[in-house]
Amino acid sequence: MFSYLLQRFYMRKVLTLDSIGENVKKAEYAVRGDILKKAHEIVENIAKGEKYPFKTLTACNIGNPQFLGQKPLTWVRQGLSLVINPKLLDNPELSSYYPPDIIDRSKYLLSRIQGGVGAYSDSQGLLVVRESVAKYIETRDNVGPSDPADIFTTNGASPSIDIALTIAISSSQDGVMIPIPQYPLYNALITIKRGHPIGYYMDSSDGYWSLSIDEMQRSVDLAKKKNIKPRALVVINPGNPTGQVLSEENMRQIVEFCEINNLVILADEVYQDNVYIPSKKFTSFRKIIRQMGTKTELFSFQSLSKGFYGECGIRGGYMEILNIDNQVKSQILKLASIMLCSSTLGQVGIELVLNPPLEKMPSFEKYDIEKNEILSALKRKALLMYELLNTMDNITCNYVEGAMYAMPCVTMSQKAIDEARKIGVTADKFYVMKALEETGIILVPGSGFGQKPGTFHFRITVLTPESSLRELLLSFKNFNNNFHKQYRD
Template sequence: MLRQILKNFGSNKVFTLNSIGDHIKSADYSIRGEVLKKAQEIGQELCRSQIYPFKSLAACNMGNPQYLGQKPLTWVRQGLSLVVNPELLDYPGLISQYPSDIIDRSKYLLNCIQGGIGAYSDSAGYHVVRESIAKYIEQRDSVGPSNPNDIFTTNGASPSIEITLTAIIDSLNDGIMLPIPQYSLYTALITLNKGKSVGYYMNSNNGFWSMSIEEMQKALSRARNDGVNVKAVVVINPGNPTGQVLDEENMKDVVRFCEDNRLVLLADEVYQDNIYMPDKKFTSFRKVVIQMNSDLELFSFHSLSKGFYGECGIRGGYMELINIDKQAKDEIFKLGSLMICSSTFGQIGMELVLNPPSPSQPSYQTFIQEKTEILSNLKKNAELMHALFNTMDNITCNYIEGAMYAMPCVRVSKKAIQAAKNANLPVDKFYVMKALEETGIILAPFGYGQDPRTFHFRITIMSPEESFEDLLLSFKVFNDNFHKQYKDST
């Protein structure tokens, strides 16, 4: 009887949109949202020979290097192939196909892994991998040892960030400070955990993005005056999507800000190999904290997906916990352990990129050549993108000092704002939707304006070098036509 009554009302489904929590429906991950769905529809239509002004799509919305043509590192793929298929090590002709150093490394790793990579690892990851990560951190920072027991491997950096935010956010009133503009993963995860995002504006002066302690303090004071229990601050360095590279003095100011205001620091450092300006270098927050003899509580995140490695689909990453209370660390690790362990394939990939061949080994020249070529192409693309964007109508683009993206600023007319309103779209999403439909270029909308009538989008600098300029020039034609079409009448 009840089933028939429900059927008469049109549905007897238990799990519906109305039954899903508002915190889930409100979470927005802009780089994989409506724009990407529209792009997928267009892609299917192109396959059915539907006519568009372009022949193919250009996925510039996210950092996915190998999808955009970057070749995998020989050292990593050779090592993974041997570890995943150990029978190859018994093949008599292997030495003629693989250098001796990667054969030796694979044998060493397999000797340290009981059951092979098809078995679960420890929840925190293979000890041999965490030892290798710790060795890399020590060599990178030169400020003392890193403890493998403070390292937890995850499927890329995103799960590390999710675990940390889940542990930190305890109530509806807990707040996390985020840079604006920022990578939308953070706002989405904070929303899912029913916390509050507390945005602090990045400075955009003289063609550069930078952090302002004054802006951070203003944002913190406003939030606390509103009763928000602000517990942590996120810093992305090099910046996503802004591309800034912080200097050590600025980082020291951030550390002091966190100390003075009793805030935990979450350092997203996944782009630490992506530095393009000669006067810039990456410095980890771990190094700064140790040099300052600070007891600041710090979480640092790194990933196999970025840098010059670009192994996004293999899913490798880790977090290092510095100055974290032991009991609190145990709870963090317990939370991570709910997923049993991270991808063992990703763990081995992480070990191989962070512990590459030494100059005396036979794989070294190929490794260095591939690394140099990848980073050199990214640097050229960063310089070209900055130069071309600044020739376009109503667009300004800051220098791309590091990471893999530009964050151009677009100033739009009242007429364009009204057209977006009529289309029931935010202005930034309206703009990138138009760009998609007319050029095939997929962009990520970021509606975080630095002043009224100012909007942004994120675009990756990754693309095959021979076609990158053509891609940007086609975007220039779109942009110039857009502003002509939506020019305000005088």
């Protein structure tokens, strides 16, 4: 008994920072990194009565539309409320509050959901939802049918991306090409899976972010010299954090590049409804591949969190696969099955967004007004951000063609770089931390996304309410200009 008590007294923890996997420690996710931790400290300090030059923080670090005041679509919320509380459908006064089309849709969905939304669905997702997704894809692309059997619903796009990378990375010598700057999820997941992120730099020299085939080939060739085997190419279109919208010609070049180099395409298309300039339009990689008649393998991703819907917390999304071997498809289904199923509410949300009310239906006018108001405001805010950022000292901002972010370049003095080095951080992180402490604006340093050596950037969302965006940007301009005066060489 004594020896047992002694053993308990000296018992060491099994899990320590030294004993957990190295790849977990290497993985980073800058969007919710050190800057956000500092922001939480400031919130706590303000609650304790400490004084700052601002009253509240403004979260410009993450694409979280409703957190920043965007209103949910009435059509979606009405449908969700009815499927989660079916007793409402028995209320004789329901038609006084809900239009008949959403009542009918909810009844139809419930008739196809065995056990209601509180029951597990098939691991691949509710068939009624996958049928609506397939119909949407067919209409969007107009290049032939989409098969519900090739669609997997997930809790947002992130689990889909996780599955695709798990399938693509088969050994520690495998690499996945990612754009630089890139969405940090990719680098983190590839690292955790013991793969190699193979960065290809995006070009920003002409005022627009773009993808260069020559740069992508340089990246592949360099990886092979390091005995890394490129297996897949990630393309984010519209871009996060860079906001570019690819042309169809550029997309065809990318598909040809993947044919030549035997690469699977992972097409992150969660911002497909966020295109702000008339000269550009979203085209899916599925459409391009079908038009070209190629057998290039494709995973494509969509989410309920972005677009004009912005239902981040409900966690809905899907993945469509194309030209994937049937035996591999079985393994994908196995991975989905391990997690049982995605949120049924998220699945219903996807169905309601992709199968909206049609013209002349009772809910159409309100839905159309809400949709256009959200997209028009995003377009105006993207333009305002582009214009005002380019009036600031030492800042150059490319045009925000789509998505929800600007990624400005900041020219740093050697004095600022040296000051950052003294405290063990990069110059862009130093700059973003100073901005947080002096303005309350939460940004993400460009080093968290990757950037060309010798350059410095930050990412800022265009989601701040229109009523306060100009004031916020002018406050930031004042900080920026003072920063560069203070650290002038």
